[in-house]
Amino acid sequence: MDLQSSRNLEELFHLLNRWPVSLEDQMEYHWVPYGLMLEIKDQRLLMTSWLLDTQVQDLNIWLTRWHPQAFLGVPQRLFLIKQKMMISCLCPSNSEGRNWYQMLLLQQQFLSKVDHGGLV
Secondary structure (H helix, E strand, O other): OOHHHHHHHHHHHHHHOOOOOOOOOEEEEEEOOEEEEEEEEOOEEEEEEEEOOOOOOOHHHHHOOOOHHHHOOOOOEEEEEOOEEEEEEEOOOOOOHHHHHHHHHHHHHHHHHHHOOOOO
């Protein structure tokens, strides 16, 4: 992992007020009610969030309810794994830890609406 990616991850964890034991190219956390996977790929962050305890039967309804502008124009991928709805994005190459933090909050905001059955 390059120095800039390490610094950005440190900033992200500082803003989250959570510190991992060590920074790795791939990290997974379960912080109720969310799961989070962070992967550094070619100096970019692939961020995937999901709800730990909420099952989704039909992804199609949620595909019609998310909008790119809700995620600052960064494309998000929605998919199901074992009836858990995942939301994932590859953060722009020029983004920093504070941008990653903001994107994570937006993903969690979307997922909280799924958890409560609300409209996005």
